[in-house]
Amino acid sequence: MIVAAALPLLVEHGASVSTLQIAKAAGIGEATIFRAFTDKDELLDACLAAALRNDHVLAELDCVPLDQPLAARLTEAAATLHAYLERMGAVTAAMHTAGRRRERARPGDGGATDSRADAVERTQQAVVRLLEPDRGTLRLPVEQLAVIFLGMLFGRRGARRGAPGGAETPVETLVDVFLHGVVGKPADPS
Template sequence: MTEPNAPRRRAPGMSTEQRREMILQTALPLVAEYGSAVTTAQIARAAGIGEATVFRVFTDKDELIQACVARALDPTQLLSHLGTISLEQPLADRLVEAAEAVQGHLGRMGAVLGALAATGRPPQRTPPAAGDARPAGRDESQAATKAAVAELFEPERDRLRIPAPVAADVFLGFMFARGRSTLAPDLTAAELVDLLLHGALR
């Protein structure tokens, strides 16, 4: 039992980078829900910190929102997931896992960008900070994603009618087109992959 007058042990302090990451992780779903109407007070409350702590890491709400946009667009999590898909699985299983990862990425991105647009703040792409190793823009992100998906096709290259990078292009074109429209909304990832690999004929 703790003595009444015993000094309270404080949790180890976080570095600036750790605090920034914690605030960003907390802010992302709030920005996806409220768009630019979210307040730093809401974010601080959800993070369990004082509002002043937010401003020790971010200059203002604008900088925080821009960081959320950059994180939503950042393909690092997607690329990491694609890189962990086992090539020992059948091709269809690999592609279903990849499709679900791509759909998750597009969903997170669409939620943040859509909420900001709906609240009157069209997001702008910002260049990466100096020393940031992540892909700098859309072209680089798409190239990295295409290469990761092409790797999933490579074990079957002798059976493919087209080169693996072209197959990856078709796969991603299908996924991104579906993400931007109501293309085949009722089809599961497994059904989409089956359609891609075997066509529409029985």
């Protein structure tokens, strides 16, 4: 409850958000925050961890009906993942702007690196599930296509910097290019 109330404030005000603002948003007294967290830093760390978790995104992807056409399934998945990336980016940017950086785990210590790899694997498996009903009509294995699809989607954020006017490619366009490629129909030779 406290973290959920703090996340939008963190995006709006950055790490300088006060515990009083968070308490008001959560509908609790400020002292209650310090019964749940030892200090503001621990609360901010909990907010960052919550923003990076993808459990809710995986649950949303699991709710995508498999009887929809493939393009509709992938468009819904792309929109869901895009919204997650935007939320995650907003929170991490707010923390970074305030000079707070998430402590990086060393490989093999069971920390953030391992959990990030697990999150990526689980996301890929969710996309594989969405591709599976069409396995027989696809040119490549669904596991490989899931990696390609996620690469296109995740790369879309960085690509906006080089796009005309900084515009972002709509998810519908991304799905269309993923499914149909970039080459148009050949000209009629007649």
